[in-house]
Amino acid sequence: MAIADVTVTAGMPLASRRRKVLRRMLRNPLAITGLVVLGIAVLLAVFAPWIAPHEPTETHLDLAFAPPGTPGYLLGTDDLGRDVLSRIMFGLRASLHVGLLAVATSLVVGIPLGLMAGYFRAIDALISRFTDLVLAFPFLILAVGLAAIRGASLGNAAIAIGIAQIPGVIRIVRSETLRLKSLDFVSAAIVEGAGDPWVLGRHILPNAASVIIVQATVAIPAAILGEAVLSFLGLGIQPPAPSLGTMLSDAQQFAARAPWAAVMPGLAIMLLTLAFNIVGDSLRDALDPKASRR
């Protein structure tokens, strides 16, 4: 990860730096495609209750296994005659919900720990041990443990994924803090007599924001995939609530008869995570043009 360019622009006012990054990003056609796909997915998810053609849990046993293109059922129906399109829209809602909740959890815990680890040498080792400890429990194992202790649910899935993502946040915020701490403007603030909380909150955190945003755009699709995996295994969102993961595990049983019920939700997850990954990649390139030109 090269951070050279950020160093060069560190002296610039934040607002104009952000505008520059945004302009650079909007020159990349792939980034625009990603943003558009992401925008559509978010709109579908947010407005699902109003625009979905059917209730996601509404069953029509006489219409079971209707193929895509059936009037009123654009993407077909599943074994219970539920509308695949409506369930995907509500599934996207659940995916984004878990994705944002998990990443928010990891940021709320990870940012302060990362700042402290980078800023105060004394507690760096302590926080490193904590990071090692969390890393020793892969997210699925964490989710297994949480499901065993507190039961399987959307919230517990999000917490398990969020906890698993904390070490990544700590690592990135810590290294960014270490770098910023050595820069002149921070030393100047310290010499002027600014207290530690002021330096961290006023000088280091705002300048670390772009790195944190890039980390979040990579973490959200990972969390979305995590939710799908957990729900697929039955450790996440519980049926009949629609989730892309539970749709896939249901469809596994009748995939040969109604392949669309297995193909469509997977495509939806893939498009959503792909869009996030493309936006994340191009944001990183825009923040750090040198790295992409290499």
Add this chain to the structure above:
Amino acid sequence: MNRYLLGRLWQSLVTLLLATIVVFLGVRALPGDPALALAGEDRDPESLRAIREQYGLDDSLIVQFWQFVSHALRGDLGVSIRTGESVVSMLKSALPVTMELSALAILVASVLGVGAGVVAAVRRGRPAEWAANALALLGLSVPNFWLGLMAILYLSVALGLFPASGFVPFFTDPIANLHHLVLPALILGTGLAAVIMRQTRSSMLDALSADYIRTAEAKGLPSSAVIGRHALRNSLIVVITIVGLQLGALISGAVVTERIFALPGFGKLTVDAVFQRDYPVIQAVVLVTATAYIMINLLVDLLYSVIDPRIRVRGEV
């Protein structure tokens, strides 16, 4: 042994101790009476008392923890409350399946990832690089369990190329064993391949612009020899690093892959244990995973410092 390695070993032991405490407290955090949970269906006062006795649930936490650790060190991880089988013997039959699956997946991912990464770096700016980058992005975004479902649906069920599920032990029939594991290993390896590809590409680009490569080219070495000898040597480090970093994802992925292909491995053991609320098995599974994670990462770091002495130096600073 130098200071870096000793320090690294010490860190691993501390982490292992902390992980054991977390697992130990996790079981005590179960809602309600742990004796009830451990007893399963069998809830008469007599057997509850026996369980209290066996697990020392009336002792202080410190004593209980010591009991737990000393039993675990002697290879006693308790008995499944569903089958009555010892948890260690369940692990012994499940772990080889998962280890073989993971090893094959790492092999597949290394070959695909290093291959595509080298192509992307050497064919810079050509369609081949574009294709390799696009594939890596897809590999990172596609849910591998969905890919598994699609593979079963179209390659196994429709075309009959691979068995859709099941497992044959390697020593019973090696060919059938590999035939059953090819598809799961490919599926599990996709995400890892994408990460390895990206890393290989960027380290190859660094290497190709380095002075010693220019020297090699100036000497008139054919470019295939330059790439093969100088640049690929680094890819070993890349693969080892990525495997260390992605181990958690690999373990999680293996659980799901086993579930889809109905392989009787660690993943099946784990998921079944959760649904059957088989707490001794869950506890053992979590403990074994954490231990394996810590040990493999220690091994990765040691290997790393053998291959690349710079790491050792940096570690000592």
